[in-house]
Every structure is written in structure tokens, then in C-alpha cells.
Amino acid sequence: MTLLLAVKALTQENRDFLAQYDIDVVTPDTVTDDQLSEVVISYAWDNTIGNKILSLPNTKLKWIQAQSAGVDYLPLPLLAKRGITVTNASGLKALPIAQTVLGYLLYFARGLNVYATRTHWEPFTDQYLISELPVLVFGTGRIGQQIAHHIKAFGGKVYGVNTSGRPVAGFDETFPITDYQAGLAKAQVVVDGLPGTKNTENFFDDHFFAQFNQLFLFINIGRGTTLNQSALLEAIDDSRVKYAALDVTTPEPLPHDHPLFERPQILLTQHTSWGENINAGRVGGLFRLFEKNVPSFMKDQTFIQNVVDLNKGY
Amino acid sequence: MTLLLAVKALTQENRDFLAQYDIDVVTPDTVTDDQLSEVVISYAWDNTIGNKILSLPNTKLKWIQAQSAGVDYLPLPLLAKRGITVTNASGLKALPIAQTVLGYLLYFARGLNVYATRTHWEPFTDQYLISELPVLVFGTGRIGQQIAHHIKAFGGKVYGVNTSGRPVAGFDETFPITDYQAGLAKAQVVVDGLPGTKNTENFFDDHFFAQFNQLFLFINIGRGTTLNQSALLEAIDDSRVKYAALDVTTPEPLPHDHPLFERPQILLTQHTSWGENINAGRVGGLFRLFEKNVPSFMKDQTFIQNVVDLNKGY
Numbered sequence: 001m002t003l004l005l006a007v008k009a010l011t012q013e014n015r016d017f018l019a020q021y022d023i024d025v026v027t028p029d030t031v032t033d034d035q036l037s038e039v040v041i042s043y044a045w046d047n048t049i050g051n052k053i054l055s056l057p058n059t060k061l062k063w064i065q066a067q068s069a070g071v072d073y074l075p076l077p078l079l080a081k082r083g084i085t086v087t088n089a090s091g092l093k094a095l096p097i098a099q100t101v102l103g104y105l106l107y108f109a110r111g112l113n114v115y116a117t118r119t120h121w122e123p124f125t126d127q128y129l130i131s132e133l134p135v136l137v138f139g140t141g142r143i144g145q146q147i148a149h150h151i152k153a154f155g156g157k158v159y160g161v162n163t164s165g166r167p168v169a170g171f172d173e174t175f176p177i178t179d180y181q182a183g184l185a186k187a188q189v190v191v192d193g194l195p196g197t198k199n200t201e202n203f204f205d206d207h208f209f210a211q212f213n214q215l216f217l218f219i220n221i222g223r224g225t226t227l228n229q230s231a232l233l234e235a236i237d238d239s240r241v242k243y244a245a246l247d248v249t250t251p252e253p254l255p256h257d258h259p260l261f262e263r264p265q266i267l268l269t270q271h272t273s274w275g276e277n278i279n280a281g282r283v284g285g286l287f288r289l290f291e292k293n294v295p296s297f298m299k300d301q302t303f304i305q306n307v308v309d310l311n312k313g314y
Numbered sequence: 315m316t317l318l319l320a321v322k323a324l325t326q327e328n329r330d331f332l333a334q335y336d337i338d339v340v341t342p343d344t345v346t347d348d349q350l351s352e353v354v355i356s357y358a359w360d361n362t363i364g365n366k367i368l369s370l371p372n373t374k375l376k377w378i379q380a381q382s383a384g385v386d387y388l389p390l391p392l393l394a395k396r397g398i399t400v401t402n403a404s405g406l407k408a409l410p411i412a413q414t415v416l417g418y419l420l421y422f423a424r425g426l427n428v429y430a431t432r433t434h435w436e437p438f439t440d441q442y443l444i445s446e447l448p449v450l451v452f453g454t455g456r457i458g459q460q461i462a463h464h465i466k467a468f469g470g471k472v473y474g475v476n477t478s479g480r481p482v483a484g485f486d487e488t489f490p491i492t493d494y495q496a497g498l499a500k501a502q503v504v505v506d507g508l509p510g511t512k513n514t515e516n517f518f519d520d521h522f523f524a525q526f527n528q529l530f531l532f533i534n535i536g537r538g539t540t541l542n543q544s545a546l547l548e549a550i551d552d553s554r555v556k557y558a559a560l561d562v563t564t565p566e567p568l569p570h571d572h573p574l575f576e577r578p579q580i581l582l583t584q585h586t587s588w589g590e591n592i593n594a595g596r597v598g599g600l601f602r603l604f605e606k607n608v609p610s611f612m613k614d615q616t617f618i619q620n621v622v623d624l625n626k627g628y
Contacts, residue, residue, distance in 0.1 A: 095443060099424060102416075110583075111583070112421055116431065119575045120575065121566075123584040129409060130413060154467075275441030
């Protein structure tokens with residue numbers, strides 16, 4: 001018998017699947033203290049109960065299935081030391097996040113940002129086609145690839161930045177992060193899709209924004225920690241960056257009097273770029289990712305997909 | 315020698331092309347009264363100078379190249395009686411208009427409408443993917459087809475309505491306008507792309523909106539005359555229609571105190587859905603359409619494309 005802690009809800013169908021592998025399910029509401037140390041799998045992660053498990057000397061925890069693509073909220077060094085595997089939800093939210101990014105692009109490109117608050121007749125025609133706004137995406141994983149796919153479908157140009165500059169399907173060209181400037185020279189829109197790691201902290205700082213004369217749009221759907229928000233605000237106020245759309249910020253929630261709320265050039269979507277209508281689909285989607293690793297994990301504690309490199313952090 | 319009145323600007327390249335056909339160019343600024351009656355071609359249309367030409371007993375006007383897809387602002391019955399041909403700019407603005415329509419869709423689907431004016435932290439997650447919002451487009455011409463193409467690229471469903479219900483490439487299914495209800499039953503978004511004619515006047519009236527329980531989004535990129543705006547306002551206020559995006563209205567400009575400006579559920583883009591960045595491209599685009607008809611017109615006064623049926627009005 002293997003014990004699974006279901007931090008996210010499971011359907012009866014999910015439970016039937018787990019029963020085939022002799023996996024028993026407990027939930028945060030009903031789990032006893034004795035059971036906590038027996039938990040082998042955490043299906044989704046909650047810091048309160050999760051840290052309680054990790055503090056137990058005799059914890060049997062071996063596998064955490066994160067509910068998100070980014071896992072910077074997990075105690076990764078501790079997990080590495082303990083030999084606990086983390087699988088992430090990379091790919092699960094790629095489609096909704098990419099649609100939000102295309103929404104941002106068209107919102108500013110088609111002038112909807114102006115009309116959203118205009119209450120008198122004053123036509124605004126400083127508009128763009130997607131093909132007139134080449135995009136550079138930092139991060140060429142599943143979210144970046146989905147963004148590239150949509151931009152290509154509109155006849156646009158899209159460039160990527162990753163660690164090595166290796167080519168990635170769907171991008172017109174890719175650049176290594178050590179030479180991202182070559183990509184920047186081609187772009188009018190920058191998408192920050194970087195994971196939250198030590199290496200990416202404050203990557204988009206005042207030196208980065210100093211490179212622009214007038215960037216049309218800066219987007220952050222990566223992690224708030226990758227962006228120096230004060231540097232962005234200065235660039236917006238100096239018109240070095242015309243518009244910005246931020247899904248992630250530091251902190252979250254932002255205090256009500258935060259200057260990011262005060263700039264009409266900035267759209268804040270409050271970490272909801274992943275939203276879709278079918279709630280059942282959200283839960284089911286995570287399980288469909290998770291269940292692919294169950295047979296190999298139960299056989300010999302190996303995994304076939306979505307394993308996080310705990311040193312890299314993604 | 316054939317005289318052309320250039321209501322829209324021509325480049326030197328355009329003029330060189332016309333010179334090959336012995337076509338002389340005059341502009342509204344410099345044309346003399348004597349020359350007006352000699353004008354054979356009006357490149358784009360201006361009502362003031364155009365009506366002056368039509369009022370001359372000895373006018374030689376034979377061809378009007380309209381700068382728009384819709385030509386309801388032209389005196390069509392008079393032109394029919396005089397044997398004057400109108401060619402329109404159908405297809406020229408299909409791409410930018412379709413991108414604005416996708417912008418509307420993503421604006422409301424991804425919740426950007428809520429965040430556009432939100433100045434405090436309050437996440438909103440009633441969001442949709444394009445695939446969760448099937449679209450019914452009234453009008454399956456070039457603009458409708460371009461909209462369908464973009465929606466399909468997002469993995470969405472798109473249905474069309476035209477006069478006969480004939481199938482049109484890019485649409486999942488088409489319906490005759492006499493049985494549009496069959497299409498409506500499948501849709502959560504309605505796009506009004508109808509031309510402004512006697513038959514389409516007030517087509518979207520209170521009976522039309524009475525059919526909805528809760529339509530997600532009504533879009534008008536056709537003509538203001540096709541929509542009964544009071545009926546739409548009532549449907550919005552009753553929540554039978556959740557959101558609306560209108561590029562065209564009656565009248566244009568709308569007075570500042572018009573109730574359409576007062577509903578947060580309605581986005582008004584003030585007849586600018588056609589905008590793109592390269593102004594040169596706009597002018598050049600019209601000429602590229604126009605020039606295709608020049609050889610045949612100069613040979614035997616025939617046309618190879620974009621001829622308006624003056625009785626139908628499109």
C-alpha cells in the first residue's frame with residue numbers, strides 16, 4: 001500500500017485508477033498525524049501541510065507532483081538532499097497562457113487599450129498588425145513554443161532565447177542567453193517567460209531596459225522575481241518602453257497603492273493568465289499529466305516526463 | 315487622354331503606372347471646374363467633390379474606386395442609372411479587421427476587460443479559451459473568411475451565415491440567412507459582418523436578441539445600420555448578452571453622452587478596426603487593388619475584380 005496526499009481534488013475515476021496500483025488516498029482535511037509520515041506522494045503541494053511532512057524525521061515522501069510549471073515556491077535544496085523527486089505541470093497551462101499573451105499583443109496592437117477607457121468620440125489609429133511587431137520570447141519551453149505557434153499563425157515573426165541558443169521548432173531563430181542582444185535588435189515586443197531561479201533573478205534590470213529606444217511592449221508571464229519592477233517603471237515613464245503587460249509581480253498580491261497600478265500603460269492580470277472555463281478540465285488536466293508517471297514510479301520509482309532538475313530549478 | 319481625380323494620395327510610382335495608359339491625374343486641391351466634367355475615374359470618393367461631379371450635366375465619370383469594402387455612402391441608384399461602375403476595396407482591410415476581431419475575442423475571453431480598469435488586487439478567473447467560445451459570423455466574404463482562418467488557427471469552432479448557405483472554405487459549417495437560428499444554437503459569439511443594404515437594415519433587432527439566454531459576446535464590424543442599438547443596450551442590461559464590441563455605430567461620430575459610452579460591458583473602437591502601422595501600405599494597398607482593373611478598363615471599359623452590384627449594394 002502506497003499513501004497519496006491529494007492536495008487537489010480527485011475524481012472517482014482518478015481514485016479508481018490509483019486503486020489499480022494499490023495507492024490509497026488521504027486528503028489534508030482527514031489525514032491523521034500518524035498517516036502524514038506515511039505519505040509517499042503529494043499530489044499538488046501546499047506549503048503548510050507539505051512543510052509539516054518534511055519536518056517529520058521518518059517521512060516517506062518520495063514524489064511531489066506540482067500543480068504549476070514554475071516550482072520556485074518549493075524548498076528545492078532540501079528536496080534534493082532528501083532525494084525527493086518533483087514533477088511539474090509544464091505544458092498544462094501553455095495553451096491558456098499563450099492565448100493571454102496573444103490577447104496582450106492584440107490589446108495594445110489594435111488600440112483596444114485606448115478604447116477600453118475612452119468615453120468620448122476620438123478615433124485612435126496608431127495601430128499595428130501582428131506582422132508589424134516581431135516578438136522575442138525569453139524561454140523556449142512549452143509556453144514559449146505555444147506563443148510562437150500562435151504568432152506564426154498570424155503571419156508574425158518570433159524569436160527565442162534559451163540557454164544554449166539551440167533551435168526550437170516554431171521559432172524563426174533562437175539565440176543563446178549570453179547573446180540575447182542579437183535577438184533584441186530584431187524585436188519590438190519582449191516576452192519574459194523565464195523560470196524563477198537564482199540565475200534569472202533581476203535579469204530584466206535597468207541595464208536591460210537601458211538598451212531600448214522605444215520598445216512597443218514588455219510582457220512578463222514568467223516569474224515576478226526575474227523583473228526589476230522599478231527599472232520597468234522608469235523605462236515606462238521615460239517612454240523607452242511604451243506598454244507593459246504583467247501577469248506575475250513581486251509581491252503577489254500587490255498592495256493597492258503600488259505604482260504598477262497607477263500607470264495607464266501597464267496591464268496587470270494578477271497571475272490569472274492560466275485561466276480557462278472548464279474547472280473540471282483544470283483538475284483533470286493535472287491528473288492526466290500525473291498519471292503518466294504512475295506506472296513507472298510504482299514499478300521502480302522512475303519517471304517518464306516532467307521531472308524538475310532541482311539544481312536548475314525548472 | 316483620360317482624367318483621374320485622385321481623392322487619395324498617389325505615389326510617383328502610381329503616377330508612372332497611370333502615365334503608361336495615358337491617364338492624367340488631378341487632385342481635389344488643384345482641379346478646375348472645367349476639368350471636373352472631364353473626370354472619368356474617381357480614385358477613392360469624397361462626397362463633396364463627388365456630388366459636384368455627378369451634378370454636372372456633361373460629366374464623363376465612368377468608374378469610382380471606393381476606398382472601403384462597404385459602399386453604402388455612395389448614391390448607388392443614381393450611379394446605376396448613369397451606368398457608372400463602382401469597384402470596392404473588399405479584401406484590402408480583411409487582415410487588420412480580422413485581427414481586431416480576434417483582439418475583441420481575447421480581450422473578453424481572457425478577462426482583460428476586467429483588468430483594464432482594475433486598480434486593486436482582485437484576481438478574476440471567469441476566463442475562456444477560444445475553443446470554448448464557438449463563433450457565428452454573419453457574412454462569409456473576405457473579412458469573414460479571414461476571421462474564420464484566425465479562429466481555426468486557435469483550435470476554435472467557427473460557423474458562417476450567407477444568403478444561400480453555400481459552403482465557404484475555412485468555416486466548419488454555413489447556414490442560409492433564412493435559417494441562421496441553426497447556427498446560433500451552436501454559438502456563444504456572434505459577429506455582425508453584414509453590408510449596409512436595405513435588406514440588412516435593423517437585422518439585429520429586439521427579436522434577434524430575444525433569442526439569447528446569455529450570449530457571451532456580440533461584435534459589429536459590418537455596418538451600424540444593421541444593428542438596432544437600443545435593442546442591444548436592453549439585451550446588455552438584461553444580461554441576455556454579456557459583452558459587446560462595436561467598431562461601427564449609428565451615428566458616427568457618436569455624441570459624447572450616448573448610452574453606448576456608458577456601459578462597461580461594451581467596447582467601442584470608433585471605426586478604426588482597419589488600422590495598421592504602415593500608412594504607405596494603406597495607400598499602396600488600395601492602388602494595388604485598383605491597378606488590376608486599369609488595363610481592361612482602358613481597353614474596353616470592363617473590370618476583372620471587386621465590382622459592386624449596385625442593386626444589391628455590395
